[in-house]
Amino acid sequence: KKKGGHMPSWWWAVAAWWLVAAPVRSQGEGPKPAVEEYVVVVDLGSTGSRAFVYEFVEDTVHGNKGKKVTPGISSFSGKDVQFDEYFRPLIDHSKGLVPEEQWAQTPIFLRATAGMRLLPEAEQERLFAGAFASLSGESNPFQVARSHLGTISGEDEGYYGALSVNFLAKRIGRNLRSLVAEEEMPQGGAATSVVDVSPDGTVAPLGPALAPVMGALDLGGSSTQIVFQPLSWLDCTSAQGAQFQEESAAGCPANATLHDGVLDDEDLFVHSFLSYGVDRVRERLWTHLIEASPSSSSLVANPCGFHGRMETWQARELAGSGDATACSQLLREVLFPECSALAGKDGGKQPAETAVEANAWCPLDGVKHTPPVRGVPFVAMSVFFFAIDCMREIT
Incomplete structure (x- = not known):
């Protein structure tokens, strides 16, 4: 997808699903309509690869839970690897969900995220070439072209997260248009003015209120993304917003309202923090501990590890102290x-x-200024969810 353009009809729907794997079922009663087409998408994440199959039935997307294999393909950097066995479980899973008579006309797309973004382009190309060679063999019955494999930018990854959240929350439809009634909009509607009250009581107009587009927080293994729609265009044209753009070269929305009611990437503030995913931060934390400890010490205390848990990093033993x-x-x-x-x-x-x-x-990552976050509902996904779910299990 190019900036300012609209995504192809099948791709935005896939993007609305591939980071948040949740089934959508037709709301109508009666027999299920004929399937228009199937698409297989493989999310090449930094910790593993996940295959999802999507059916497009009129204006409804039918998804599935998906299948995961580990590790992520970026872990094969610098190694000679045959991808046939790596992709086989994903292909077999997808074959079981797509009718055999439609295999030949069903495309398969593979999109990598931060794990691959951390690698040099030449190494990315080498891994993609190996993956394409494998998928061009007889073991894969689906349509594949070299252009079907690639690495998406952090900004696109964040944008797709926003599509996922707002589509699943029924705030946008398949055509990306807002489904929220005008009376549900903050401050009573898009034409209502929003003001900011400073600590000294000064009231300053901030411009028109926006439709309640939900923000998204996505924490992966190698990067984390934040995406939301600022409350008003002044949040981006203010000194704070302008300084952010100057320092980080990140995108800031050009308009305060959706383009023709459509949720486009230009309507959102998006930033991806590369190397701030949970795995990369953990490695930096361990390195920091080792560098701060005496080289003669056989054990390094790790306050972030569960009590008694042992980890090995850079030939040193880290002992969890909790x-x-x-x-x-x-x-x-x-x-x-x-x-x-x-x-x-x-x-x-x-x-x-x-x-x-x-x-x-x-x-964080050298970024000092972002548009103010006021009254924006957020959904946190991926490792944010796993961490909270883990706490529920152990407490």
Whole structure:
């Protein structure tokens, strides 16, 4: 998809599903209409690859739970690998969901995310060439072309997350148009003015309110994305929004309302933080611990690990101590080094919280300024969900 353009009818629907695997069923009663077409999409994530099959039935998308294999194909970087056995479980899973008589006309698309974005383009091409050669063999009955394999940008990944959230929440339809009634819009409608009240009581107009587009937070293995629609165009044209764009070269919406009522990527603030996925941050945290410990020490205490859990990293043993307070401070040092430096002033006497407040915006990945987030509902997905689900199991 190109900036400013609209996605092909089949691709936006796939994009609305491939990061959030949840089934959608026809709401009408009676016999199921004839299937228009099938599409197989393989999400080549940093921790594994997942195959999903989608049916397009009139204006409804029918999805499935999907099949996963590990590891992610980016882990094969620098290695000679035959992908036949790697993809076989995904192909067999998809063959079981697509009628045999439609295999030949069903396309298969493979899209990689942050794990591949971290690799040089030449290495990405080598891995994709190997994957394409495998999928061009007799074991794959689906339509495949070299153009069906590729790496998407972090901004597109975030945009697809927004499509997923708003489509599943029934806020947009298959044509990407808003399904939210005007009376449900914040402040009573798109024409209503929104104001900002400062601490001293000054009231400043911020422009028209927007349709309630939900924001998305996506935490993967190698990157994390944030995407939302700022409350007004002034949030992006303000000094804060302008400085963000200058510092990060990230996109900021050009308009305060949806283009013709359609949720387009130009309507959203999107930023992808490469190398800030859970696996990459964990590795940086472990490296930080090792570098700060005496080289003569056989064990390195890891406050972020469960008590007694052992990990091996860079030929050193890390022993979990389960210290949540120390873990929080350690993560602050790894994620927000500039704020941590402020907290260390005056011989470490200045509380970290005070230093953070004094710095106003702690930069993450060098990004200091984003449009203000006011009244935007968010859905957090992927590892955000897995972490909370894990806490439910162990508490």
